[in-house]
Amino acid sequence: xxxxxLDVVTAAYLITAVVAVxxxxxxxxxxxxxxxxxxxxxxxxxxxxxVCIAAFAxxxxxxxxxxRTAFASFKFAKLLYLxxxxxxxxxxxxxxxxxxxxxxxxxxxxxxxxxxxxxxSDIWLKSPRVSFKPLx
Numbered sequence: 001x002x003x004x005x006l007d008v009v010t011a012a013y014l015i016t017a018v019v020a021v022x023x024x025x026x027x028x029x030x031x032x033x034x035x036x037x038x039x040x041x042x043x044x045x046x047x048x049x050x051v052c053i054a055a056f057a058x059x060x061x062x063x064x065x066x067x068r069t070a071f072a073s074f075k076f077a078k079l080l081y082l083x084x085x086x087x088x089x090x091x092x093x094x095x096x097x098x099x100x101x102x103x104x105x106x107x108x109x110x111x112x113x114x115x116x117x118x119x120x121s122d123i124w125l126k127s128p129r130v131s132f133k134p135l136x
Contacts (some may be wrong), residue, residue, distance in 0.1 A: 012042040024088075033094045037084040044080060047073045072112050 017038045024034035047049040052070045059069035091097040092105030 012045065013039050016042040029088050030091075030094065030096060033087045033096070036087045036094060038082070040083050040087070044077065045099075047077050047080075049074055075120055076117065079113060 017035065020038045021031075021034045024037060025031055029037070046054045048055075049055075049067075049070045052073060055065050055070040055073040058064075058073075059066040062069070086109070087094040090105050092101040092103075093109070095102055097105075
């Protein structure tokens with residue numbers, strides 16, 4: 001079963017790489033970054049609808065509604081669309097810079113990811129359910 005999944009992953013990357021990597025390199029993107037952009041976007045179908053194999057498998061294991069799980073994964077996967085731009089325009093993200101720039105990029109990306117997830121989780125819209133009772 002795992003070999004079939006790897007065949008799908010490899011096919012999605014290879015088909016996309018043949019077309020997109022030369023174009024990205026021609027536009028001035030670093031060769032490694034171009035391959036990472038293509039790989040990143042080719043694997044996006046695993047967690048976003050209509051294909052979303054990983055979301056459907058997770059929903060089946062959890063005995064949850066497959067489509068609600070698929071759209072929830074899509075909601076959180078929107079942040080993943082920033083990854084290719086980070087590979088292309090932020091050298092620290094692809095580890096192609098100084099140690100300080102790499103550290104700065106990763107700290108800012110972690111803070112941004114946490115803020116994005118917090119914002120999409122709707123926790124900030126709900127009132128707190130903690131009741132403060134006196135201990136006496």
